[in-house]
Amino acid sequence: MTGTGRVSDAAHRRRIPAPLAGLRAVAPVLVLLVALLVALAVVDPGFFDPERLLAFLRRSAPLVILAAGQYLVIVSGGFDLSVGAVVTTGVVVAAELFNLAPGLPWLVVVAVLLLGGLLVGVVNGIVSTVFAVPSFIATLGMMLVLQGAVFFWTQGAPRGYLPEDYRMLGRSAVPGAEWLPWAVVVLAVVGLAAVLFMRSDTGRTLVATGDNDVAAGLAGVRVARLRTLAFALSGVAAAVAAILVGGFTGVSAQAGSGYEFQAITAVVLGGVALGGGRGSVVAAMAGAFSLQALFTLLTLLGVSGAWESAVQGVIVITAVAVGGISWSRRSRRTHQPVREPV
Amino acid sequence: MTAPSVAPAGRPRLRLGGPVGVVYLALVGVYLVGWLAVAARGGDFVTVGNTVTILQNSVALGLVAVGQTYVILAGSLDLSVAYLVSLTSLVTAQTMQTAGVVPGVLAALAVAAVVGLGNGLVVTRLGVNAFIATLGMALILRGYLEHNYTGPAGAVPTSFQHLGYDRVGPVPVSVFLLAATVAVTWFVLRRTRLGHHIYAVGGDEEVARLSGVPTTRTRVTAHVLCALCAGLAGVFLASRLGAGAPWAGTEAQYDLVSIAAVVLGGTLLAGGRGGVAGTVGGVLILATLDNVFDQLAVDPFFKNVVRGVVIVVAVALYARRGVDARRRRMRGGS
Amino acid sequence: ASDLPDAGAGPSAGDGTEADATDSEFFDQAEYDRQLALRDAVPDGPADRPWEQALDPEYVPTEEYRQDGPYHLCFSNAGLFNPWRSVGWRTMRAEVDLHPEIAEFTVLDAQGQDDKQISDIQSLTGQDCDLLIVSPNTTATLTPAVAAACERLPVIVFDRGVDTDCPVTFISPIGGYAYGAAGAEFLAETVEPGGQVLALRISPGVDVLEHRWAAAERVFEDSDLEVVGVQFTEDDPATVKNTVSDYIQRFGGLDGVWMDAGATAVAAVEAFEDAGVPVPPITGEDQQDFLQAWDERGLTAVAPGYPTFQWRTPVLAALRVLGGQEVPERWVLPQPVITQDTLDDYLQPDMPPQHYALCGCEDLPDFPAAWGG
Amino acid sequence: MNHSRTPVLTVRGMSKSFVGIRVLTEVDLDLARGEVHAVVGENGAGKSTLMKVVAGVHQPDSGRLEIDGVPHRFPDPASARDAGIGIIHQELTLLPDRSVAENVFLGREPVGRGVRRLLVDRAAMVDRTRALLAEVGAVSFDPDTLVRRLSVAQQQVVEIVKALAGDARILVMDEPTAPLAEHEVGLLYDLVRRLTARGIAILYISHRMREIFDLADRVTVLKDGRVTGTLATRDTNRGELVRLMVGRELRDYYPPLAAPGDLGEVRLAVRGAGNDRLRDITVEVRAGEVVGVAGLQGSGRTSFARALFGADPFTTGEMRLDGRPVRPTSPRAAIRAGIALVTEDRKGQGLVLRQSVRDNALLVLRAAFAGRRRAGVGPVAVTELLTRLDVRAGASDREVRFLSGGNQQKVVLAKWLAARPRLLVLDEPTRGVDVGAKAAIHEFVRDLARQGLAVVMVSSELPELIGMSDRVLVFRDGTISGELPARPSEERIMRLSTGAEVAA
Numbered sequence A: 001m002t003g004t005g006r007v008s009d010a011a012h013r014r015r016i017p018a019p020l021a022g023l024r025a026v027a028p029v030l031v032l033l034v035a036l037l038v039a040l041a042v043v044d045p046g047f048f049d050p051e052r053l054l055a056f057l058r059r060s061a062p063l064v065i066l067a068a069g070q071y072l073v074i075v076s077g078g079f080d081l082s083v084g085a086v087v088t089t090g091v092v093v094a095a096e097l098f099n100l101a102p103g104l105p106w107l108v109v110v111a112v113l114l115l116g117g118l119l120v121g122v123v124n125g126i127v128s129t130v131f132a133v134p135s136f137i138a139t140l141g142m143m144l145v146l147q148g149a150v151f152f153w154t155q156g157a158p159r160g161y162l163p164e165d166y167r168m169l170g171r172s173a174v175p176g177a178e179w180l181p182w183a184v185v186v187l188a189v190v191g192l193a194a195v196l197f198m199r200s201d202t203g204r205t206l207v208a209t210g211d212n213d214v215a216a217g218l219a220g221v222r223v224a225r226l227r228t229l230a231f232a233l234s235g236v237a238a239a240v241a242a243i244l245v246g247g248f249t250g251v252s253a254q255a256g257s258g259y260e261f262q263a264i265t266a267v268v269l270g271g272v273a274l275g276g277g278r279g280s281v282v283a284a285m286a287g288a289f290s291l292q293a294l295f296t297l298l299t300l301l302g303v304s305g306a307w308e309s310a311v312q313g314v315i316v317i318t319a320v321a322v323g324g325i326s327w328s329r330r331s332r333r334t335h336q337p338v339r340e341p342v
Numbered sequence B: 001m002t003a004p005s006v007a008p009a010g011r012p013r014l015r016l017g018g019p020v021g022v023v024y025l026a027l028v029g030v031y032l033v034g035w036l037a038v039a040a041r042g043g044d045f046v047t048v049g050n051t052v053t054i055l056q057n058s059v060a061l062g063l064v065a066v067g068q069t070y071v072i073l074a075g076s077l078d079l080s081v082a083y084l085v086s087l088t089s090l091v092t093a094q095t096m097q098t099a100g101v102v103p104g105v106l107a108a109l110a111v112a113a114v115v116g117l118g119n120g121l122v123v124t125r126l127g128v129n130a131f132i133a134t135l136g137m138a139l140i141l142r143g144y145l146e147h148n149y150t151g152p153a154g155a156v157p158t159s160f161q162h163l164g165y166d167r168v169g170p171v172p173v174s175v176f177l178l179a180a181t182v183a184v185t186w187f188v189l190r191r192t193r194l195g196h197h198i199y200a201v202g203g204d205e206e207v208a209r210l211s212g213v214p215t216t217r218t219r220v221t222a223h224v225l226c227a228l229c230a231g232l233a234g235v236f237l238a239s240r241l242g243a244g245a246p247w248a249g250t251e252a253q254y255d256l257v258s259i260a261a262v263v264l265g266g267t268l269l270a271g272g273r274g275g276v277a278g279t280v281g282g283v284l285i286l287a288t289l290d291n292v293f294d295q296l297a298v299d300p301f302f303k304n305v306v307r308g309v310v311i312v313v314a315v316a317l318y319a320r321r322g323v324d325a326r327r328r329r330m331r332g333g334s
Numbered sequence C: 001a002s003d004l005p006d007a008g009a010g011p012s013a014g015d016g017t018e019a020d021a022t023d024s025e026f027f028d029q030a031e032y033d034r035q036l037a038l039r040d041a042v043p044d045g046p047a048d049r050p051w052e053q054a055l056d057p058e059y060v061p062t063e064e065y066r067q068d069g070p071y072h073l074c075f076s077n078a079g080l081f082n083p084w085r086s087v088g089w090r091t092m093r094a095e096v097d098l099h100p101e102i103a104e105f106t107v108l109d110a111q112g113q114d115d116k117q118i119s120d121i122q123s124l125t126g127q128d129c130d131l132l133i134v135s136p137n138t139t140a141t142l143t144p145a146v147a148a149a150c151e152r153l154p155v156i157v158f159d160r161g162v163d164t165d166c167p168v169t170f171i172s173p174i175g176g177y178a179y180g181a182a183g184a185e186f187l188a189e190t191v192e193p194g195g196q197v198l199a200l201r202i203s204p205g206v207d208v209l210e211h212r213w214a215a216a217e218r219v220f221e222d223s224d225l226e227v228v229g230v231q232f233t234e235d236d237p238a239t240v241k242n243t244v245s246d247y248i249q250r251f252g253g254l255d256g257v258w259m260d261a262g263a264t265a266v267a268a269v270e271a272f273e274d275a276g277v278p279v280p281p282i283t284g285e286d287q288q289d290f291l292q293a294w295d296e297r298g299l300t301a302v303a304p305g306y307p308t309f310q311w312r313t314p315v316l317a318a319l320r321v322l323g324g325q326e327v328p329e330r331w332v333l334p335q336p337v338i339t340q341d342t343l344d345d346y347l348q349p350d351m352p353p354q355h356y357a358l359c360g361c362e363d364l365p366d367f368p369a370a371w372g373g
Numbered sequence D: 001m002n003h004s005r006t007p008v009l010t011v012r013g014m015s016k017s018f019v020g021i022r023v024l025t026e027v028d029l030d031l032a033r034g035e036v037h038a039v040v041g042e043n044g045a046g047k048s049t050l051m052k053v054v055a056g057v058h059q060p061d062s063g064r065l066e067i068d069g070v071p072h073r074f075p076d077p078a079s080a081r082d083a084g085i086g087i088i089h090q091e092l093t094l095l096p097d098r099s100v101a102e103n104v105f106l107g108r109e110p111v112g113r114g115v116r117r118l119l120v121d122r123a124a125m126v127d128r129t130r131a132l133l134a135e136v137g138a139v140s141f142d143p144d145t146l147v148r149r150l151s152v153a154q155q156q157v158v159e160i161v162k163a164l165a166g167d168a169r170i171l172v173m174d175e176p177t178a179p180l181a182e183h184e185v186g187l188l189y190d191l192v193r194r195l196t197a198r199g200i201a202i203l204y205i206s207h208r209m210r211e212i213f214d215l216a217d218r219v220t221v222l223k224d225g226r227v228t229g230t231l232a233t234r235d236t237n238r239g240e241l242v243r244l245m246v247g248r249e250l251r252d253y254y255p256p257l258a259a260p261g262d263l264g265e266v267r268l269a270v271r272g273a274g275n276d277r278l279r280d281i282t283v284e285v286r287a288g289e290v291v292g293v294a295g296l297q298g299s300g301r302t303s304f305a306r307a308l309f310g311a312d313p314f315t316t317g318e319m320r321l322d323g324r325p326v327r328p329t330s331p332r333a334a335i336r337a338g339i340a341l342v343t344e345d346r347k348g349q350g351l352v353l354r355q356s357v358r359d360n361a362l363l364v365l366r367a368a369f370a371g372r373r374r375a376g377v378g379p380v381a382v383t384e385l386l387t388r389l390d391v392r393a394g395a396s397d398r399e400v401r402f403l404s405g406g407n408q409q410k411v412v413l414a415k416w417l418a419a420r421p422r423l424l425v426l427d428e429p430t431r432g433v434d435v436g437a438k439a440a441i442h443e444f445v446r447d448l449a450r451q452g453l454a455v456v457m458v459s460s461e462l463p464e465l466i467g468m469s470d471r472v473l474v475f476r477d478g479t480i481s482g483e484l485p486a487r488p489s490e491e492r493i494m495r496l497s498t499g500a501e502v503a504a
């Protein structure tokens, strides 16, 4: 038979500190990230000044948060192409709200956005689970709808301004600790939440569902509900990103354009298999950092704006190819008479 | 070993076409609704002129979507087509400016083939999943375009512009180009071994491999054919625009919209089921919608909203079968 | 049958538009001089209505097009893909509403697709329009369609031109060179010699923007300013803000910022504020949020404009043409530059951030409501 | 059966390893014309790998392969097929969305002549498929039928026809009976005999001992990738084979049945229940009892199991657990009510293959018993379970897909037992599981029964059914056609399930 040891002694062997266990999964992308950071240090020695570093963290916050959300959807076996549109919508809607009701407390608007993101996610989830629309199409549709709706509403030019207090999270630093941008705090909180979630029962069943939803369902998992939860959280993450982006730069009609593909790329860079069932959220977020680092590096190297995307393309393909991170479509068909494993 | 006999599954064509019937019903539905709506506003929708416009506006997307059908059926997809269309439009125009029509077309198709080959090899040999592989290719093409082009370039001879502007009777010449491409594709998918292998690879790559299907070659070929169709779209646009435009393909979001059109045509996004007939239906639905909104002077932004809704709702309808399939799977039964 | 113009006007786009974006093969000395000269030309037309003014016009007769109202105007719009176009579009609609003799106004929106706009123009020429207004998405690629349309009905082109002079008139402000030069000259004057200037561009390849930069490049070459960087921002404020702060950190501050469009100027300003350094002389555009920032923060700034009031002109021109009154063959509109002195004249209270002050829409019905004010 | 002594196929010194793991070591094997040559061994012994090397799916690291004494290399499946080797893989190799004909000729579609060689000759394809089907005596379905519409047994026929279509002279059958019930197995026997009569040589893999002795002329035993013996079936016996396979003695009997005293209260009571596939089901199962369920393929056994488990619930009649009425409408509800189902499709429905052994074993707890509800049972308990089940997994954070069939099945059991069920439903629990693991599972199930668990066990393997069941229910056409006491005769079961006998 394969293997020798019993679980009992295996269980001892398994008592390696959790972080190490985690590391194994994250390894490849970490290599990439470290490589990029070293490159950055070489190109621009000043890069590692604490305040520059924090600036980098703050800059990465939206993408990392989006990646965390996107991870949940991808690992459960789906796609979320709507996050970019959600970010744009979030920014514009916030402006509209402040335009309609100038005195509005900023926390209210934040709440509205988070709820909005949640709602979008729930709709994505229900459409792709209950109505069995491939999530690629479901979220693509959502993307079109949101883009259209927001511009239809604002007639192409967002109205209203984002007041300072609302922009605090994206723009200013923690009072008392001027070196620490709020965005970084938010990032830390979201990141931690994501990790804890993935360690929870729900998180683990989510991965199992992405691996084999039929088996999961027969083990008592409420598949549709769980997948919908993943989309919902992705929506919320997008809303958070919208708050940060809007805060950082103020109103813009294209705040979120391109974020959906960046987020997916980041997750895949993290070694998460499209199709679900494998990969860690830490790796996904590391992938996002890598991507951001890559952008920064290219700018520093003065790579012509034009070539930037080309380089990005090459790196992504190579990274994924080298990392051997190839997407295996749903391994075997399961609606067939069973035969024994090979 | 005997068992209760099972009825044959009707003509293969119909079967492979997936819910083609549904697609065309939907098309007719959209058309009728459009008709009523426009008529209600005192316009007339069912005119030769208008029908021609719908067809004309289907050509470019149609060509791309037909190509997309190959890869999606083969269990892949291609996100680089939009930039490829732009690129080939430029190649066409510039080659024609110097070397004449035929070399222009050939050059464009050659470039397309190379790009398709690249996609195919990255997907099969490097084992990068199609989404990332073609997304990467898209970024590369984009970089090349932005770096080398600052606007429309090249110029096609007037003789060649007839492809974009002439009509046979009321029907634009370019519509025949699309029709021909569709016919060839239908033929390839239904009647050739390649076609059978494409369905097999898309249905279950491992099974195909064990059955002696050259899976790698099949996938690569599918990607090349897809790229060639995008190339044709580029050639067509060049003749229509009289020059090549670096945004010819991207402005219209041909990458995502073509995928949507294919799925709207009832082809399984996962591959292995569907066909080009449905794709044509999907494209026509989108074109008709667009036209109806133009007629109704609907706010262009609102178009996207409806587009999105229609796509999702339609696919949800087809997915009914998907749900059954899933139930069957749950039962682990035949 | 063919929808090609009998002339078969093959576009002459080809020549040289292919090249590296960074060198200014876009530079055309003669055009450059013409534009700079035009800035000082005395406009012909009512002083308080710049959209009716024309800079050294050559009038052409339009008797042949005279007909009695009511009229059916048709408009093929390139799209509404940015706030500038939305503001312009609102202004145009308002202008149309002013004229009862315009019985019908049919609009097709190409959503930025050349291919679709060609079809739009074709189907509009097919309908019973009395006159066709075109705002082309691309110069070269739409030429054949416009040329073909010319053979069927009077055509008016505005904003972006086409490579044929068959339209009755082509309406546009002075142009990109003048715009680019204005900002650059301002910096050359205000920034002390040897100062380090950062140039922010949206993206390579858009001819209008290329002209702006080409002119600015000229001015900078002749000045003693040092251009420490030329960055593309895709018009994304986040990119702008990040880029600027990067430069501030690397060069310990900047002495001037040139932008080829103002939509993201405020982001640039904020980058300085967030870095806690004074905002150097900066060029923006006539966009509300920038003008406000300028006013409130007392910036040293200038706002060249590519006036949205040009969207009113085609409607007026159309009525003149159909009324048989002569119009300038090449209708060059003035292109105001907002300076410290004129800031207060243009700054409207509580308009939306992306409103364009040069809309010339203040006198139109339900202003400011219809413009989001 | 007649067969000359010239081997059609000769394998010499064949070795193969996957990513460093040795799977086949110096394997020798030869196959005579018209011979049925069985290959047996534990899960993971290397049987399928050997066959895949022969069929050109895998390339050997070293070793020779001769056909009629002529050395061959098979770079790909196609070339092996063209050399006259047909294979029925252990994994299914049919495309459900394609027609029977398209599946049979997949990868070698017939083409026309001249210009028409571009085209697939559909007519020829259909005709030849029809002919082949007739040859194996399957006339019940048309070559144009979609495979997904066929019953499991019919799909198996298509597999065989597909393997034969290349004019195979050597036919490899890798556990062909795994998805079949006893009655279809008989039909398979006939087919095999007819083929060998035509001089076709057959390599036959199975975990079912009796098939070996019924069919095979010779048997080769693999253990950990090495040949531990090749014997003529007529001069060997089960015990010897098992020793060669497992390397130790293995009791040849099933654990003792429940003594009358061991039976407790009625745990499960179903009365007049039914749904779209079942009608009028009336059953009682007592605590501590193992009730076997027999029936032909498609008779409703899995439907019954799934109905108890709420996956395709009963729509009529009543169902009680410990006297309390329950009608679970979802697996989740059933699980919480104390019901567990070990499905027949292990990989498709039982396991999340890319997750660790632990995560699989914890799945039910995590999914159905959130938070306080699962007080007591937890990771520790699960680890103990895995140990008790003697799962040889290397490490419990190893991905389940790397385990052998037997160990995978044990993990599935652990997953369910962690939830402390009161009724355990097993659907084909030992399908494709080797003799060693099989015995272990039997022991374990009986243990559980002794501890008061009520067990319903669906099986297509009559010896197992007879050996394990305190009572046997026989299904036919979606209802119970008869109930037999412990140790019924195979022959009675067959007669009830085929309708030859109708219960009094």
Ligand SMILES: Nc1ncnc2c1ncn2[C@@H]1O[C@H](COP(=O)(O)OP(=O)(O)OP(=O)(O)O)[C@@H](O)[C@H]1O
Pocket: A002, A340, A341, A342, D018, D019, D023, D041, D042, D043, D044, D045, D046, D047, D048, D049, D050, D090, D402, D403, D404, D405, D406, D432, D434
């Ligand atoms: N493609 C592969 N890659 C890596 N390891 C493999 C591969 N195929 C088989 N193995 C390993 O080789 C060993 C033998 O597998 P094989 O399927 O030949 O066993 P088997 O005798 O057929 O078992 P069973 O009776 O369960 O079918 C197993 O340990 C299996 O995990």
Ligand SMILES: Nc1ncnc2c1ncn2[C@@H]1O[C@H](COP(=O)(O)OP(=O)(O)OP(=O)(O)O)[C@@H](O)[C@H]1O
Pocket: A337, B328, B331, B332, B333, B334, D152, D181, D277, D295, D296, D297, D298, D299, D300, D301, D302, D303, D304, D306, D312, D344, D458
């Ligand atoms: N409710 C159901 N709906 C659809 N298919 C089912 C259902 N229940 C079982 N199946 C599958 O369909 C096939 C025949 O169905 P059925 O359950 O009636 O026969 P069965 O005797 O359970 O089959 P098996 O011999 O495989 O257990 C089996 O492969 C079974 O796995």
Ligand SMILES: [Mg+2]
Pocket: A340, A341, A342, D047, D048, D049, D090, D174
């Ligand atoms: Mg095997």
Ligand SMILES: [Mg+2]
Pocket: D301, D302, D303, D344, D427
């Ligand atoms: Mg069954």
